[in-house]
Each structure stands twice: as structure tokens, then as C-alpha cells.
Amino acid sequence: MAELRNCPTCGDFFNYTGVRDVCAKCAANEEKLYEEVYRFLRRRENRAATIERIVEVTGVTETLLHKWVRKGRLQPALFPNLGYPCDNCGKLTTKGKLCDRCTADIKNELRTFEAAKEFRENVEAQNRGTYLADRKPK
Incomplete structure (x- = not known):
């Protein structure tokens, strides 16, 4: 059963089914950003890019990068400088x-x-x- 929620990105209402935590419009926007980040990281010279460098070049937020790493969409084995903050101290972990x-x-x-x-x-x-x-x- 779907649950009515506010999208944390844009504030619109959407039916939360447990698959996505944002509305369809924001999910499509996130997917475009993901493709841009992945294209950037696929280039050999950018594989060791830091999170700050990725944010600077692609315009994606750090929070979104952390989310993709946590969910396994961007794998630290392939991109060694990626991670997400530890819930206790904030240091990057994988x-x-x-x-x-x-x-x-x-x-x-x-x-x-x-x-x-x-x-x-x-x-x-x-x-x-x-x-x-x-x-x-x-």
C-alpha cells in the first residue's frame, strides 16, 4: 500500500511505495545527474577524483553522492576516493x-x-x- 509523503527535494506530494524516497520528477532529475557523474568518473583520469572535485565539475550535491555510494550505485572499489560519512564521527567509510x-x-x-x-x-x-x-x- 502506498503512503502519501512530501518529496524531500521539491516538497511536492508523491506516493511512497518503498522504492524511491523522492517524487518521480526529482527521481528523473537524480538519474540525469547520476549519468553525468558516472560519465565523468568513467574517464581514466577522473577515476581517483575526490568528492569535492566531482561536486565542483558536475554540480551534484555531496549528499546525493553519499546516497549513491551507500546504495552501491557508485562502488568505491572502482572509484577509491568515494565513500559516505560514518554515523558516529563523520569520517568517510565504504x-x-x-x-x-x-x-x-x-x-x-x-x-x-x-x-x-x-x-x-x-x-x-x-x-x-x-x-x-x-x-x-x-
Whole structure:
């Protein structure tokens, strides 16, 4: 079932079906821009172009470039200076939502948390088995 939404680019209403997140008019415009960017990048001398250079030459927005890389339309294996910002720190990445450094930091924090949790459980288990035998009744 389609859902009525506003196009984030032009503000017009369109039926959102889960395929595109913009209206048909803006999708056609995005496709023209994509073709222009892809033609630019296909030339051997432009394959290593930075995002800033692509924006300067083609007039496409950085956000749209990031979207195409995230969806796999522009592949960083073919164009090494392309990527999209990490959701945590903003550094360019080519896979997932987080860059390698942020992923490693989170994994390290999880290991530390798990070790601390295990230590607390061991201390609690030892305290449960301890009895005070030398206490004198009053």
C-alpha cells in the first residue's frame, strides 16, 4: 500500500511505495545527474577524483553522492576516493554505518563491559558462599 509523503527535494506530494524516497520528477532529475557523474568518473583520469572535485565539475550535491555510494550505485572499489560519512564521527567509510575505527572502539568497549560484568558476577558468587562463623550470639 502506498503512503502519501512530501518529496524531500521539491516538497511536492508523491506516493511512497518503498522504492524511491523522492517524487518521480526529482527521481528523473537524480538519474540525469547520476549519468553525468558516472560519465565523468568513467574517464581514466577522473577515476581517483575526490568528492569535492566531482561536486565542483558536475554540480551534484555531496549528499546525493553519499546516497549513491551507500546504495552501491557508485562502488568505491572502482572509484577509491568515494565513500559516505560514518554515523558516529563523520569520517568517510565504504561499508556499514560506522568506520573501522568507530567499530573497533565499540567492540573494545563491549569487551570491557563484558569483562566487568563477569568480574561482578564472580564477586557476588563468592560472597554468597561466605558465612560468618566466629560471631558470638548476644
